[in-house]
Amino acid sequence: MPTVELQELIETHDQPFVVLDNEYRIVAANQRYCHSYGTDLAHIVGRRCYEISHRSDRPCHENGEDCPHQTLFDKGQGSVVLHTHYHANGQTERTRIRGHLIRSQDGQTYLGEVLYHLEVEADLGCEVMRMVGHSAAFLSCVDNLVRVAECEASVLLFGESGVGKELAARFVHDRSNRASGAFIAINCAAVPEDLFESELFGHERGAFTGSTGLKKGLFELADKGTLFLDEVAEIPPAMQAKLLRVLESGEFRRVGGTQTLHADVRIVSATNRNLLNRIDQKLFRQDLYYRLAGIDVSLPALRERREDIPALADALLARMAGDNRQPCHLDVTAVSKLRHYDFPGNVRELRNLLQRAMVRCQGGIIGADDIQFGADTTVTMPATASVDPAPPSLQGVEKGYIQDLLTQCNGHRRTVAARLGVTERTLYRKLKQYALK
DSSP, X not given: OOHHHHHHHHTTOSSOEEEEOTTSBEEEEOHHHHHHTTOOHHHHXXXXXXXXXXXXXXOGXXXXXXXXXXXXXXXXXXXXXXXXXXXXXSOEEEEEEEEEEEEOTTSOEEEEEEEEEOSOGGGTTOGGGOOOOOSHHHHHHHHHHHHHHTSOSOEEEEOOTTSOHHHHHHHHHHHSTTTTSOEEEEEGGGSOGGGHHHHHHEEOTTSSTTOXXXXXXXXXXXXXXXXXXXXXXXXXXXXXXXXXHHHHHSEEOOBTOOSOEEOOOEEEEEEXXXXXXXXXXXXXXXXXXXXXXXXXXXXXXXXXXXXXHHHHHHHHXXXXXXXXXXXXXXXXXXXXXXXXXXXXXXXXHHHHHHHHHHHHOBTTEEOGGGOOOOTTOOOOOOOOOOSSOOOOOHHHHHHHHHHHHHHHTTTOHHHHHHHHTSOHHHHXXXXXXXXXO
16 A cells, blocks of 8 residues: 555544554554554554554454444444544543545555544543543433534433533533633523523613612623523423523513613523423423424433443542542442442432442442442332233334334434334323333
8 A cells, every 4th residue: 555645645634534454553644643642653553553542452342342443344334433532641532433445556455534532622621520421322422412512503401310411511512613602501490480581681770679780681691602591391481482582583671671682692401301291281382392402412311321330430539529638439349339220310319429428438448338329229020920911902012112112212202203203292192101201
């Protein structure tokens, strides 16, 4: 292969680019790739890719990851995968890899890999605001958030309580073109109904009893930035029409004011409620839902990414220790106990469990006995099946099929609806009918 010409070609790529032979050896790499891994071309060429990016002595597929090298040389296909790589400073980073077939003039086959880093550079040194995880479910979610951040559409985040919806919203903001603007957050469930309009749009002096001065609202403060509406399902019905108007026109007035103001704001909202059910119950406006849900992203529950629990626990323990004391550590029995728990409260519950365990433990080592889930934590065994069960009904078959699709699609209901060939609203009615989640 004409290495000099190849080197000149891959240097034209803005992203890190590396070329591999069928033995995982690096044939060529551009300067961006060398810079990412803290070395130069002379020390990379001839080494195995997994030695550089994974700091491992064996290929990534032997560690359970999808391997673009294996896909190309075993199946003759290109692929896109999500991996966790180690960079020059020892920092892990989530990376999207796109593998391409490259064929030389003498017929030799090579793998070309383009790497897209998913992290925000500013976040790498900020553990307080950094999302932690390397599981397939989490990497897929981060990849979705990166793609979402690159557009201007409104975003609706779905997820159980405690999964980190505000962290996800900040991640989207920091990756967007609005990163230099303000990120303003409001918990819609925590604002009294009679103060909601003033909180969002501000008020003029004398607008109501107790308003002694002008106050800017959150829309005004978030101009050229992002406004995060947490618990968006709890917006009072009377406010929903006013919010819809602002989202459509960008225009609003402060309470008690006559001047029409304008704000350029991107909305990211979040909920753990079924908004389509609330639409059916006349509790949420359908037009507002479609305005908020320009793009929807589901955040995985902690039980769906159990392999992230050790890294999450370490990050939380380090954060709770602060700068003036050594963090506590989990022993293997504590890690095993945590990984076998379902965490209905997700990452928030994990943090609370670790806070209590820090008080109980001795010598900075947290063992299984230091982790207490509470008296109500039980394991419920399924009832014994009937000796002569009745044949399944049509409804039973449909319920089972929908349940299987939910599992295959990681609970992403829009994908399930598409697979079924029905609308999302029809799917939600089926889920309610069969008591599925």
